[in-house]
Amino acid sequence: MKRTFIESLNDEGITGVAFKNINLKKETLAYFVEKGNATIADIGKELNISVPKATTLINDLITENIVKDFGKVDSTGGRKPNIYGLVSDSAFFIGVDIKTTCVRIGISDVQNNLINITEAIPYHLQNTISSLDKLCDIIIDYINNLSIPKSKILGIGMNISGRVNNFTGYSYSFFNFHEEPLSKTLSEKLGAKVYLENDSRSMAYGEFCSDLVNEEKDVLFINMDHGIGLGILVNGSLYYGKSGYSGEFGHIPIFDNEIICHCGKKGCLETEASGWALKNMLIEKLKNGQSSIITQYKKDIDSITLEDILDAANNDDFLSIELIGKIGENLGRGIALLINIFNPEVVILGGSLAATKELIRLPIISSVNKYSLSLVNSDTKFIISNLGDKSGIIGACLIARNRTLGIFK
Incomplete structure (x- = not known):
């Protein structure tokens, strides 16, 4: 029994004509994804194949209920062509x-x-x-x-x-x-x-493909979570680096301290500008006698989580807000380096710490202005993620x- 396109899609053992046909069908679907509905003539031109070949591909995909014929399209003259597109739930x-x-x-x-x-x-x-x-x-x-x-x-x-x-x-x-x-x-x-x-x-x-980014192509995404991550988009494409490990932003050795990072080194940005650094700072402050509303429901100080601190900050806890500001200031020093190097159009602030919104954003911007070149940072936008956990x-x-x-x- 002949295998369907879906069944053959991830089969790495297919070769010859069958392999070529599967790739042509993938390219057809990719065209619909990127450009929207199209005519057979559009597909033929894009894939550099004849109209009869494009017709065969489209008919095969229609038979498998992957592509749908949406009927005639308006035309300036002559016979109106049919327009085709994806079946969403295929x-x-x-x-x-x-x-x-x-x-x-x-x-x-x-x-x-x-x-x-x-x-x-x-x-x-x-x-x-x-x-x-x-x-x-x-x-x-x-x-x-x-x-x-x-x-x-x-x-x-x-x-x-x-x-x-x-x-x-x-x-x-x-x-x-x-x-x-x-x-x-x-x-x-x-x-x-x-x-x-x-x-x-x-x-x-995820953020780049959302409504948050419009025409911008050079975008940095800062993942402010327990650790610190970086996603880089250059000219609209993810940047990976030679071995695929770009974005190890949290491990820039920016601080002169004796705090051992999770990577095993000292002085990394993460040691003073991450979620786990925030948690350690707050626990130390509490043990030294400072107060927080968190202790009203968390009697064991060492069991306090990052989520506890973020909730407290959003409920006007002074200590949590103060330390988030410190984290933002420290993080801004690192982002200033990125601004000087990449000169991005947009910096998106995401991850769990982004839930504190202006409490983290404003200290970051202040620090960036202090440590980066004004000529470089003047036209960079700082935006809080609007996708949140969905990104x-x-x-x-x-x-x-x-x-x-x-x-x-």
């Missing part, structure tokens, strides 16, 4: 956003409409086999509870912090105990092609879709 892509204390999962259709999204699912990220197994169980349970046929799920985008090589599928910070790429291990466990990505880059891409999921879904269809590698 294919779906899952986005998994792995955080230190939770997992968020969502699913979008082929036209990037977010169909479903979970609340934060409690999870403890550790570099252990049991943590990996728990992650897979969470994702499998999510897939099993969907009303969408599994055969229509063409890819899973998965975000994780640390050093990730999205080209090879290896993660060097978490779940790095197999010889094979983590993406391959996950694909086998989950029964769908998995595309691994650094969380900050995926969040950056990573949207980015992961988009990356899974675009890599499946070959829109970008």
Whole structure:
């Protein structure tokens, strides 16, 4: 029995004419994704193939209910051509956003409409086999509870912090105990092609493809979470660097201190400008006798979480607000370096700390103005993320879709 295009899409063993036809169909779908509905003549011109060949491709995709004939299009003269486009629910892509204390999962259709999204699912990220197994169980349970046929799920985008090589599928910070790429291990466990990505880059891409960014092409996304991440977009494309590890912003050795960073070195930006640095600062202040509304419901000071501090700040807790301002000032020193180097059009502030809005944004801008060149920073916009927790999921879904269809590698 002849295999469908969907069934053959991720089969790496296909060669010859079949391989060429699958790629032409991928290019056709990619065209619809990027440009919208089109005529057969448009497809033929874009793919540099004859009209009869383009007609065959479109008819095959219509037969499989991936493409739809929307009827005649207005024409200036002569016979009106038919216009074709994607069937939204013909294919779906899952986005998994792995955080230190939770997992968020969502699913979008082929036209990037977010169909479903979970609340934060409690999870403890550790570099252990049991943590990996728990992650897979969470994702499998999510897939099993969907009303969408599994055969229509063409890819899973998965975000994780640390050093990730999205080209090879290896993660060097978490779940790095197999010889094979983590993406391959996950694909086998989950029964769908998995595309691994650094969380900050995926969040950056989600933000870039949202309404927050208009015509701007050079964008920096600062992921202000327990750690600090950076997503870089140059001329509208994600920048990875030679080995795929660009964006290790939190590990710039900017401070002269004796605080050991998670990377094993001292003086990293993260040691005085991250969520975990904020938590350590607040706990130290409380132990030295300062007060906070947090202790009204958290008697064990050492059990205070970053989320507790952010909630307290948004409820006018003076100590939390003061320390968030200090974190913002420290972070601004690092961002000033980025401004001087990249001269970006937009800097998007995202991650959990972005929930404090102007409490973090204003100290950052003040510090950037102090430490960067005024000529360089004068036309850079600073924007708080409007996607919030959704940015990573949207980015992961988009990356899974675009890599499946070959829109970008």
